[in-house]
Amino acid sequence: MAIERMTEDRFMDSVRLSEYAFQYKVSEEQQEAIFKKLKKHQIYGIYENTLLAAKFHLIPLTTYVGEQSFKMGGIAGVATYPEYRRRGYVKELLTYALDTMKKQGFTVSMLHPFDVSFYRKYGWELFSNRLKTVFQRSDLVMLKPVEGSVKRYLFENVNLDELKMIYRQYGSQFSGMLVREDEWWKSVVDDLHIAIYYDASEQPIGYILYESKDNKMTVEEFVAIDFEARRGLWNFICQHDSMISELEMITYEKEPLFFALKKQKTVKREVLPYFMVRIVDVESFLKEYKFAGNETLRLQISDPFASWNEKTFLVKEGEVRVVNATEGALKLSINALSVALFGHKRPTELLAAGMIEGADQDIEAFEKMIPNRDAYMYDFF
Secondary structure, eight states, rough: EEEEEOOOOGGGHHHHHHEEEEEEEEHHHHHHHHHHHTTSSEEEEEEETTEEEEEEEEEEEEETTTTEEEEEEEEEEEEEEETTTSSSHHHOOOOOHHHHHHHTTOOOOOOOOOOOHHHHTTTTTEEEEEEEEEEEEEEGOOOSSSSSSHHHHEESSHHHHHHHHHHHHHTTTEEEEEEEEEOHHHHHHHOOOEEEEEEOOOOOOEEEEEEEETTTEEEEEESSSSSSHHHHHHHHTTTTTTSEEEEEEEOOTOOTTHHOOOOOOEEEEEEEEEEEEEEEEEEHHHHHHHOOOOEEEEEEEEEOOHHHHHHHEEETTEEEESSSSTOOEEEEEHHHHHHHHHSSSEEEHHHHHTEEOOOOHHHHHHHHHSSSSOOOOOOOO
């Protein structure tokens, strides 16, 4: 069985498999835009007798971890025709993807799972949830007025540098937000409205991306640097109370705004598991990662699908090296290490879940080493 990178003359093979597996149709008018997008992907497939049997896409991206950025391999479009399933093709493709990302210098990888348990087997783990909050018109009660103001834009007349600045400041609070190029921004905003909040000195400190139609407003992104921006944007949303009967907002699950709202009882909230993350190259990632404390700790990693990670790492005063001695090391899988360092689950939570083994003092040291930062991402690929 050979895995090969698909050339442009075979892109239609990939499109047809995606259409079949994900049950949608690409029209002739859409093909040019799809092909342009695919040129930025690395598409790998398994062929049988010149027919594509299975494939995946590797998308070169970059993700923020606090103030840092890491080269990230986005995995998408994993699919197999039903007549070729249960032959181990996806296992071979994902193993190949890890090896390819390692060779190309990707330290982390992310994907949106069709089945969480399936990708957990290969080392990816849930790291980002989304909170969907639904309000009725009666819930739209304004907060204390702010001194700043809100201005509305469409993408063609917005100052993109302002959006990027707000997004970058907001993203530095989290692990997992994507670094967005200008073209990516265009695809994110698409036909949405943009509302930017400016403080009294005309500094942009928050924005929302939203759609308002059929008596409903949907806020796709709520991005606020501080609570003044949150209040200003919420009050702007409330000014639509004569236009809408329902408001739906997508945010991270600990969004502070919601605790401050005057109406609570009738608001509906749903937490939805979203993306998965995996460290591809532990040694490289640990050497780049900015630890919060100067504790000394040994980490013994298990990673059956990336043998280069199955080592014991000594972290001492921010320095990282591979050691042979495993005595006294915390034992954890690549899954647990990934979500711990991205901040989605603290070491004590992972211990309670049976995903870390080690002495109490070492768990405590690991806790001190990891910045107190949530994991989240808004994007999709």
